[in-house]
Amino acid sequence: MINTIYRLVAPKLFEEGYEEVFLEDNVVIRPTHLSICQADQRYYNGSRDPGILAKKLPLVLIHECIGEVIKDNTETFSSGDMVVIIPNTPTEYDHIISENYLKSSKFRSSDFNGFMQDYIISSPDRLIKLPLNINKKVASFTELVSVSVHAITKFSKISHNRKNIIGVWGDGNLGYITSLLLTVFFPDSKVIVFGTNDEKLNMFSFVDKTFKINEIPSGLTVDHAFECVGGRKSQIAINQIIDYIEPEGTVSILGVSEYPIQINTRMILEKGISVFGSSRSGKEDFINTMRIFKNHPIILSYLENIISNVFKIRYLTDINEAFERDFNSNFGKTILIWDK
Structure with a gap:
């Protein structure tokens, strides 16, 4: 399967590319709502160390995302299910060290490509089904909420x-x-x-x-x-x-x-x-976050208040506009409604 990806190749310069992906025992997800993080902004604006930028770029950004299941070869999810995608990807288990601190773990939009793609290929263990009727714009930054859950x-x-x-x-x-x-x-x-x-x-x-x-x-x-x-x-x-x-x-x-x-x-x-x-989060933190959303729905209402910008993304220029607006925002989250 050939997938279209949208890479940052230099500060403030995105480029469309193509990548062959293999389905095997994986799930195909179409991203629907993404959220910009400060880490994405540091890459976009070139504010990270030049040596790190040279090593990381080109890179597909965004690690806060939800999407719709298109196909699941493992039969864990059904087509049409809405899921949040965990960006941290461990390759081993340690009974002492959490998955988000293992040196062997990979993190999307840092160690490998993030979620600005037409389709995302993921193992089912990195997906969590979203509650019905959840505000999808809020759900898009579940990852950031899970970071706080992990710290607390x-x-x-x-x-x-x-x-x-x-x-x-x-x-x-x-x-x-x-x-x-x-x-x-x-x-x-x-x-x-x-x-x-x-x-x-x-x-x-x-x-x-x-x-x-x-x-x-x-x-x-x-x-x-x-x-x-x-x-x-x-x-x-x-x-x-x-x-x-x-x-x-x-x-x-x-x-x-x-x-x-x-x-x-x-x-x-x-x-x-x-x-x-504390840094990042793991699957258990995402599960706990979903539990909080379910048991304390008022949390979702308060989180709606920090959505400051919403952009429908159809062209590469839309991505640049969203990042520029987000950078100049004094407060709040910028949501990308992915319509590529």
């Missing part, structure tokens, strides 16, 4: 039981999703969000309090914290967390920075703070 699940296992106040630093998409999920995982805890933009912070209507980082009340502390800022500003966020967290609190770092940052290790030691990082 790890946090639940290693943090101490005093969770009176949980702080989230970051008023962007990741901070929004993480703080929203924290209200589900820990309904008896107060969730406070710290950010820099009043308009963005007003979106966090479901949390207990929001504060701008230069207007934090005297005496306020948090038991634990999540850093969802990323980039160079993550240094400011992490060091402020260290200042405001109670002794023996746990800090979850989710923000990605392309550059090394300096943090106050002296106070980490003095307070006995636990710091852990």
